[in-house]
Amino acid sequence: MNKTFKIYAVIFIIVMIILVLFEANKTERTDWRKNFDISQKSPFGLFVFNNEVNALFKNKIKKTSETPYDYYQADKKPHNILVVEEDLDRQSWNKILDQVSRGSDAMLIVSEMPKQISDSIGYYDSQISFEDENVLKLTDRKFTNDFIHLDKFPSGRGFTFIKPGVEVLGKTVEKNNSDQANFIKISFGKGNVYVHCEPLFITNYYLLKHGNVRYAQDVFSYLDDRETIWFVENDAKVSQFFLRFILSNPALKYAWWVFLGGLLLFIFFNAKRKQRIVPIIEPLKNTSVDFVKSIGNLYLQEGDFHDMMAKKAQYFLNKVRMDLLIDTQHLDHEFAKKLHLKTGKPVEMIDEAIQLIKKAQDPYAQVMKEDLAKMNKLLDEII
Structure with missing residues (x-):
């Protein structure tokens, strides 16, 4: 028998003794309610x-x-x-x-x-x-x-x-x-x-x-x-509740509620102290960024700036079509005007970005690392 159980047992016995003393010294109270019930012997029963x-x-x-x-x-x-x-x-x-x-x-x-x-x-x-x-x-x-x-x-x-x-x-x-x-x-x-x-x-x-x-x-x-x-x-209309006999007797009713209260306290304290340790689960890592970095490093190592510019331009034009609903088939003055109206960016910036996109689409154009960096910065600022 552990120490905790002994404490619960002592508390339960003390509470039961107090209830018994209260019950023994309790004076009988007269029920003066006007119930008019034919089975009641109280003053106002029938x-x-x-x-x-x-x-x-x-x-x-x-x-x-x-x-x-x-x-x-x-x-x-x-x-x-x-x-x-x-x-x-x-x-x-x-x-x-x-x-x-x-x-x-x-x-x-x-x-x-x-x-x-x-x-x-x-x-x-x-x-x-x-x-x-x-x-x-x-x-x-x-x-x-x-x-x-x-x-x-x-x-x-x-x-x-x-x-x-x-x-x-x-x-x-x-x-x-x-x-x-x-x-x-x-x-x-x-x-x-x-x-x-x-x-x-x-x-x-x-x-x-x-x-x-x-x-x-x-x-x-x-x-x-x-x-x-x-x-x-x-x-x-007599209640068919299975505890009606216990609840109709004051002494049994007190004992029943004390039992339930003690049981709840026992469950509460034991559940609190013996709760199973919850393991720490590491959240899944987002490897998308690492993947993109790896691909970017691969392109940089290969030095294929022209292909990277072409893919960036293709991604940018697709976003313009989907988000801004602008036709990208002809990168002319009309296209630049619409892009300027919908983004609010300066015309000079948009014209410069269009020139770099055309350069990225030309398979015979000479592309430098600086061109890639400049186009990437311009396109990110526009959208």
């Missing part, structure tokens, strides 16, 4: 309501994970519809309203009126109060003694615009504000739509308080004694 719903509806309730749009593909006889804080699409709301118009009753326990419903039955503005406490009461005198005192995070929502013909069944009473409607009934076709905008009254926290269940019983008593369809969230 676990208790889900267990007591059969008694509330006299065993005439049916839960379905289908959306209303999928469930109502065939005609159904009149029944009750229950929706609790569900995010349904427009098509599903339209299906619910279609069933209500045929004689069913729908009870919507939602903190905000769905736009699809409000557009169909009339506009209802919602008001929000920020009081820490309020009381939910029903307007019917026979329910005077049945109320719920909300002392934990009430939404404070209520309806501020009540359309004529809408019956107010319940209200929110606050100390510093006027009463506002929170439970209404709207006739729609052959049926009715009931909307309660404070779903907290059916959560675990409030149903477990003594006497509060009576208020829930009173609210649901407005529905006829018949089959009730409760649309709940699809249970099939």
Whole structure:
């Protein structure tokens, strides 16, 4: 066991001990999120309501994970519809309203009126109060003694615009504000739509308080004694991720992240220290210049200046044809004029260069080394 591995092992053990101590001394925290989940035992879950719903509806309730749009593909006889804080699409709301118009009753326990419903039955503005406490009461005198005192995070929502013909069944009473409607009934076709905008009254926290269940019983008593369809969230939406058990347990989750962090550190430091040496590759040399020098030295040694001038002239004229698009068949005054206009070089320089080119093209001309050097310099300056 090398020294590096021992250091990693000691660090890992120390971190694990610290996490265990934190976990052992951690106080249980209450989840106050308003999840309205039938499987959650947190204060604002619906676990208790889900267990007591059969008694509330006299065993005439049916839960379905289908959306209303999928469930109502065939005609159904009149029944009750229950929706609790569900995010349904427009098509599903339209299906619910279609069933209500045929004689069913729908009870919507939602903190905000769905736009699809409000557009169909009339506009209802919602008001929000920020009081820490309020009381939910029903307007019917026979329910005077049945109320719920909300002392934990009430939404404070209520309806501020009540359309004529809408019956107010319940209200929110606050100390510093006027009463506002929170439970209404709207006739729609052959049926009715009931909307309660404070779903907290059916959560675990409030149903477990003594006497509060009576208020829930009173609210649901407005529905006829018949089959009730409760649309709940699809249970099939449970994550199928292979690590869901580990990540759902806080202790296992911490251990998993520590393991991954340690593994990444181990890979990083070992890869850095044991990286293979990259060999130095010499770049390829450009031998073109050396080749040209060799050929030039060969011509100089042979003393064939005339041939070198001819090749230089041929190269120059080819470049004039390709780059400047000037005809080089006749090296006359017209050629010199065009070359002067396109290059901007003095006429005297161009005339002198033309004379040297003609001399290079004449196989019988006597050429000296100085002629080659002079022509080479002139042609390089022109282009």
